[in-house]
Amino acid sequence: MHCDTCLVNLCKACVGEHISTNESKDHKVVKYQVKKSTPLYPGCKTHIKERSEMYCKQCDIPVCNTCIASDQHLGHKFITILQILDEQKNKISNENTKLKETIYPIFQEIASDEQNRMSQLEKEYGDLSTAITKHGEDWHREIDKLVQKLKAEVDEMKITQLQTLQKHLDEINKTMSDIKDEIDAVNSTINSNDLSKLFGVKFNVDRYKKLPQKIVSSIPKFMPGKIQEKEFHDMFGDLTLSSLTSDEHYYSMKFSPPEPExxxxxxxxxxxxxxxxxxxxxxxxxxxxxxxxxxxxxxxxxxxxxxxxxxxxxxxxxxxxxxxxxxxxxxxxxxxxxxxxxxxxxxxxxxxxxxxxxxxxxxxxxxxxxxxxxxxxxxxxxxxxxxxxxxxxxxxxxxxxxxxxxxxxxxxxxxxxxxxxxxxxxxxxxxxxxxxxxxxxxxxxxxxxxxxxxxxxxxxxxxxxxxxxxxxxxxxxxxxxxxxxxxxxxxxxxxxxxxxxxxxxxxxxxxxxxxxxxxxxxxxx
Known part of the structure; x- marks a missing residue:
């Protein structure tokens, strides 16, 4: 058995006890197979102890018999609340169908769309980071090339200057050797007491009075460019601002259009x-x-x-x-x-x-x-x-x-x-x-x-x-x-x-x- 009033299941032996336990209620006990077949009338909002078995069409509300007898609904038209039960069920059923077959699937599609867009966002941000890293690597390669080029230029200038100085040094050493040979020759003549040799000595001192030129080397200087953060950013590249905007018209409910009238x-x-x-x-x-x-x-x-x-x-x-x-x-x-x-x-x-x-x-x-x-x-x-x-x-x-x-x-x-x-x-x-x-x-x-x-x-x-x-x-x-x-x-x-x-x-x-x-x-x- 089933009590439609209390919404509980009972065996036949318990029915009497269930009814006697709370005699204030109007228990509707039916066979289990037809449970919930008895309508549960709403309580009257004006008269608490009354139940609303009628419906006022003018006021569009359920009413009890006391309400009907009152001046509040004088001259109004009434129907039994059971008369609008099926109509109300159909309205609710139609709205529920819209929720189940139209609105909920749309929200499912929107949720899926948002999830896909989040996944796409993850991918696009990953691609963005990869692009920045690759651009940085390109810059590193270009900077390495530039460093190697400048160092090669330094080496080339060093070799050129050292070769020039070495040639100059070789000429000085040659002159020094010639002077030493002159000195040795004069010393030998003086020590020999050979008058013919002494009178045959030719002095070349004036030849060596003209000193060699001094070659002054100029070392190139490296003038590092100042790194201005803004200019550096402008040269390397910058990010546009990200944004999140909402479009209230992006999604729409697609109900079946009404028949033209x-x-x-x-x-x-x-x-x-x-x-x-x-x-x-x-x-x-x-x-x-x-x-x-x-x-x-x-x-x-x-x-x-x-x-x-x-x-x-x-x-x-x-x-x-x-x-x-x-x-x-x-x-x-x-x-x-x-x-x-x-x-x-x-x-x-x-x-x-x-x-x-x-x-x-x-x-x-x-x-x-x-x-x-x-x-x-x-x-x-x-x-x-x-x-x-x-x-x-x-x-x-x-x-x-x-x-x-x-x-x-x-x-x-x-x-x-x-x-x-x-x-x-x-x-x-x-x-x-x-x-x-x-x-x-x-x-x-x-x-x-x-x-x-x-x-x-x-x-x-x-x-x-x-x-x-x-x-x-x-x-x-x-x-x-x-x-x-x-x-x-x-x-x-x-x-x-x-x-x-x-x-x-x-x-x-x-x-x-x-x-x-x-x-x-x-x-x-």
């Missing part, structure tokens, strides 16, 4: 709806197959403002600047225009080129896609203050980065400052860095929702540097990461999606061509 739809009344641009989280600009650009309230779905293009032709693309001004391109007259206080000002007029997609960057620049009139070239031009600043057209090998021809083209800037362009002609999203160097091309992912070819239309990015592009043939939106890896599709009943933009809360606004609606979609946590 339609928040609201806005009817626009266009014949065909192509473009959408966020003015704020509450307002959007739209444009379509006529000359009117319309500002709508997202929450109310109401039209707030309308502006017609100067050419009375439909705008090719629209964007909103950091200061909140509407900018549109007009392929018909080759202009880029800005709308301020309902007044349109032409800011760029192209010669032999027609503007297509446009976007406003984080720095306030404009990126404009343009095609040549003969449809043989396509390029992206950056304008700063409406002055041409950069042209992006070819890769490092001189090949065109973008396809050319009469295609739709849209552009956006990512949070990492990459320039992302949808290229319908190449059936690709082409991404270059801020300097215009090709990073990658994304050519779609299979299986697509409708298994049709990938023709990207509108393009936008979000706060996580995801790149989103509309695929009207497959009636979905592709999400890829900042390195071009496919993440998922947004496929929530979209109908011919075209223009895209995201608000500050990472909600996606999708312009749907034929049904003339902008759909607001929540796709992130």
């Amino acid at each position: 339609t928040v609201t739809t806005i009817d626009t009344g266009y014949e065909d709806l192509y473009n959408v641009a966020c003015l704020s989280d509450e307002e959007i600009w739209t444009s379509g197959g006529d000359s009117t650009m319309k500002l709508y309230s997202i929450n109310q779905g109401s039209l707030l403002k309308s502006i017609r293009t100067k050419s009375r032709e439909w705008p090719t693309d629209i964007t909103v600047t950091k200061s909140g001004d509407l900018v549109y391109t007009d392929s018909n007259d080759g202009t880029v225009n800005i709308v301020k206080n309902k007044k349109i000002k032409e800011v760029i007029r192209l010669q032999n080129w027609r503007p297509k997609g446009v976007c406003s960057t984080s720095s306030g620049d404009l990126l404009v896609i343009m095609d040549s009139y003969d449809d043989e070239q396509t390029k992206v031009v950056r304008y700063s203050g409406f002055t041409e600043k950069q042209t992006i057209q070819f890769d490092d090998q001189g090949n065109p980065l973008y396809s050319f021809g009469f295609y739709d083209r849209y552009i956006t800037e990512n949070r990492n400052l990459d320039i992302c362009k949808s290229d319908e002609g190449a059936r690709a999203v082409v991404v270059v860095n801020q300097a215009g160097k090709l990073r990658f091309r994304y050519t779609g992912h299979t299986p697509a929702p409708k298994n049709k070819l990938f023709y990207p239309r509108g393009i936008t990015t979000d706060s996580q540097s995801h790149i989103l592009t509309a695929d009207d043939y497959n009636e979905c939106v592709h999400i890829i990461d900042q390195d071009g890896q496919f993440l998922r599709y947004i496929d929530c009943g979209l109908s011919e999606p075209w223009g895209l933009c995201t608000d500050t809360n990472d909600n996606l606004l999708v312009a749907q061509v034929e049904i003339k609606q902008v759909k607001k979609v929540k796709y992130l946590h």
Whole structure:
């Protein structure tokens, strides 16, 4: 047997004694096979001796019968606590599953990663010490070479000087020998009393009066260079400072993303709806197959403002600047225009080129896609203050980065400052860095929702540097990461999606061509 109240195991003979030992408890004795089947009601926090068998939905707390009868919960709705038992168990089970299957394995990976990085750190510091030792050995070898060279020079100078002095000494000794011979000869003549010899003596004293030169030797001096510690360190090499920094965004929890959810739809009344641009989280600009650009309230779905293009032709693309001004391109007259206080000002007029997609960057620049009139070239031009600043057209090998021809083209800037362009002609999203160097091309992912070819239309990015592009043939939106890896599709009943933009809360606004609606979609946590 088992007492579910006291959580102890019993034999049948002990049951009576167990119950009688503590009669104040409501013992629930069951068969051992069904132990823990009796719910243990929580005690009431207000009435200590009562147990909470009911649950107040308004206060979101367990309550006892005395609580229910009190004025504190007057008019509230109650359910039995057993009714929410399974729901609570499911919540706890789900959280426990997250802990067990997602969070704990991530911490295991992080711990393993930290251990590997510590091992790598040990190796790298060992390599650093070895490099310093080797450099010291190289210096020792060079110093030994220098010492041997200087000593050899000393020996050479010593030999040269000694040889010179020895030659000089030999000449002096020769002269001394000659003088001694003269002295001996004179002494012999004097001692002989031979008058003929005496009168035949020739004196050579004057010959020896000129004394030999004195050769002064100059000993070289060794002038050791002063070892200045700083200069010595600079010559030998120095260490950069080590550092330990923390990056709170390095690791992330990868939960399954929620299913995309339609928040609201806005009817626009266009014949065909192509473009959408966020003015704020509450307002959007739209444009379509006529000359009117319309500002709508997202929450109310109401039209707030309308502006017609100067050419009375439909705008090719629209964007909103950091200061909140509407900018549109007009392929018909080759202009880029800005709308301020309902007044349109032409800011760029192209010669032999027609503007297509446009976007406003984080720095306030404009990126404009343009095609040549003969449809043989396509390029992206950056304008700063409406002055041409950069042209992006070819890769490092001189090949065109973008396809050319009469295609739709849209552009956006990512949070990492990459320039992302949808290229319908190449059936690709082409991404270059801020300097215009090709990073990658994304050519779609299979299986697509409708298994049709990938023709990207509108393009936008979000706060996580995801790149989103509309695929009207497959009636979905592709999400890829900042390195071009496919993440998922947004496929929530979209109908011919075209223009895209995201608000500050990472909600996606999708312009749907034929049904003339902008759909607001929540796709992130």
